[in-house]
Amino acid sequence: MASFLVEGGNKLNGSITPQGAKNEALQVICATLLTSGDVTIGNIPEISDVQKLIEILRGLGVQVINERKGTCRFNASSVDIDYLKSPGFAEQAASLRGSIMIIGPLLARFGKAVIPQPGGDKIGRRRVDTHFTGLQKLGAKFEFDAENQWFTVLAPQLKGAYMLLDEASVTGTANILMAAVLAEGKTTIFNAACEPYIQQLCKMLNSMGAKISGVGSNLLTIEGVATLSGCSHEILPDMIEVGSFIGLAAMTASEITIQNASLGHLGIIPDSFRRLGINVEQQGNNLVVKETENYEIETYIDGSIMTIADAPWPGLTPDLLSVLLVVATQAKGSVLIHQKMFESRLFFVDKLIDMGAQIILCDPHRATVIGLNRQHQLRATKMTSPDIRAGIALLIAAMSAKGVSTIDNIEQIDRGYDSIDKRLSKLGAHISRI
Numbered sequence: 223m224a225s226f227l228v229e230g231g232n233k234l235n236g237s238i239t240p241q242g243a244k245n246e247a248l249q250v251i252c253a254t255l256l257t258s259g260d261v262t263i264g265n266i267p268e269i270s271d272v273q274k275l276i277e278i279l280r281g282l283g284v285q286v287i288n289e290r291k292g293t294c295r296f297n298a299s300s301v302d303i304d305y306l307k308s309p310g311f312a313e314q315a316a317s318l319r320g321s322i323m324i325i326g327p328l329l330a331r332f333g334k335a336v337i338p339q340p341g342g343d344k345i346g347r348r349r350v351d352t353h354f355t356g357l358q359k360l361g362a363k364f365e366f367d368a369e370n371q372w373f374t375v376l377a378p379q380l381k382g383a384y385m386l387l388d389e390a391s392v393t394g395t396a397n398i399l400m401a402a403v404l405a406e407g408k409t410t411i412f413n414a415a416c417e418p419y420i421q422q423l424c425k426m427l428n429s430m431g432a433k434i435s436g437v438g439s440n441l442l443t444i445e446g447v448a449t450l451s452g453c454s455h456e457i458l459p460d461m462i463e464v465g466s467f468i469g470l471a472a473m474t475a476s477e478i479t480i481q482n483a484s485l486g487h488l489g490i491i492p493d494s495f496r497r498l499g500i501n502v503e504q505q506g507n508n509l510v511v512k513e514t515e516n517y518e519i520e521t522y523i524d525g526s527i528m529t530i531a532d533a534p535w536p537g538l539t540p541d542l543l544s545v546l547l548v549v550a551t552q553a554k555g556s557v558l559i560h561q562k563m564f565e566s567r568l569f570f571v572d573k574l575i576d577m578g579a580q581i582i583l584c585d586p587h588r589a590t591v592i593g594l595n596r597q598h599q600l601r602a603t604k605m606t607s608p609d610i611r612a613g614i615a616l617l618i619a620a621m622s623a624k625g626v627s628t629i630d631n632i633e634q635i636d637r638g639y640d641s642i643d644k645r646l647s648k649l650g651a652h653i654s655r656i
């Protein structure tokens with residue numbers, strides 16, 4: 223288990239470019255299984271979750287050629303489905319959430335797929351019912367081996383169908399979409415997730431010859447096609463990294479330019495930070511976070527305490543609530559952070575309380591933050607990163623704190639942030655990996 227030693231209290235300065243989006247990368251890499259043609263994907267982030275997924279594809283016989291930094295060419299013309307029975311696959315697939323999205327493409331192209339319970343952050347219940355109910359609607363036979371926690375889907379030929387998803391699941395929508403593009407006839411997915419990750423997946427599938435309409439909405443219509451061809455695809459900048467960098471600049475009272483942030487795909491993320499009083503300016507395709515010593519949280523019109531809550535896109539992504547919460551600890555004013563989707567994602571606030579932040583964890587979903595308005599600097603401490611986003615939030619807190627903090631279990635952060643220590647050190651941060 224690796225750790226970061228973080229000397230806090232240093233102002234940062236300069237420009238940083240976000241990596242490609244983790245959650246999009248996991249989807250589009252799985253989509254390469256849908257064709258025997260060459261698929262070239264650019265802006266692939268060098269993070270451990272993506273590397274693990276690529277290893278699974280290689281195990282399945284997919285040729286993955288690293289053309290240059292961040293760009294790989296995938297060819298899935300010869301896939302060995304029997305790899306799914308190997309112990310190596312069981313271990314790999316259970317180590318990340320994104321592995322679940324090989325199911326849709328394998329089922330559509332080879333008529334069969336099996337997978338263990340996927341991994342990913344332990345942040346509460348993470349059911350996969352939406353995935354399998356959707357695949358069943360397309361005609362797949364579904365079996366669950368409860369003892370070993372394995373899911374199996376079988377279908378010689380999928381058939382298009384109408385479905386109303388019980389929740390707008392991001393990976394669920396991606397899985398069903400990737401199956402429906404090769405199903406016979408028309409599929410309509412209502413209550414589909416429409417995050418930029420899904421929009422990008424649709425764009426890529428359409429460039430492979432799929433016929434998906436309604437992209438960007440929660441009603442997707444797919445006319446199935448017999449085969450798909452290769453394509454080239456470029457992954458968008460990671461909006462969660464962009465938000466993390468805004469939070470970092472705010473907490474360390476630094477001016478940072480976030481380059482090529484793809485502003486058109488950030489939704490309400492910049493505005494959510496502005497509501498905490500952060501000065502985020504748009505300059506071309508860059509975001510500039512201005513050095514702000516003091517910032518004030520908005521209230522509602524009647525003066526009552528504001529709530530910041532997650533919601534499916536175009537609402538606020540749950541993956542940034544931990545960062546927004548940390549930023550609020552040094553603001554003037556109070557805010558209620560309401561994490562609606564996951565029930566175990568706010569427990570990390572105990573560490574912030576140890577550091578001197580004023581937070582009341584009301585229940586597992588809600589925390590009230592009473593901002594310190596920089597009257598007290600947070601104190602350094604020793605902590606463990608429980609999940610990827612709490613990890614980055616604790617790193618931001620440590621960078622603003624007085625003294626040297628230790629953050630253990632940084633593998634969680636490495637899951638989704640490429641060489642974060644090196645990249646932040648270029649901005650003037652003092653972080654060492656031990």
Ligand SMILES: CC(=O)N[C@H]1[C@@H](OP(=O)(O)OP(=O)(O)OC[C@H]2O[C@@H](n3ccc(=O)[nH]c3=O)[C@H](O)[C@@H]2O)O[C@H](CO)[C@@H](O)[C@@H]1O
Nearest residue numbers: 245319320347348389390391392393394534540541563564
């Ligand atoms: C690999 C990947 O892409 N992971 C992302 C994906 O996970 P993932 O696709 O696993 O998450 P889902 O979208 O399925 O759902 C996440 C959680 O939110 C709940 N839920 C979901 C939809 C809804 O309308 N109402 C609701 O309450 C679910 O019950 C679940 O507990 O989407 C999550 C939600 O944006 C993100 O946190 C994850 O980073």
Ligand SMILES: C=C(OP(=O)(O)O)C(=O)O
Nearest residue numbers: 319320342343541610611
């Ligand atoms: C929850 C997340 O990831 P995963 O779904 O891969 O666990 C995340 O990226 O914040």
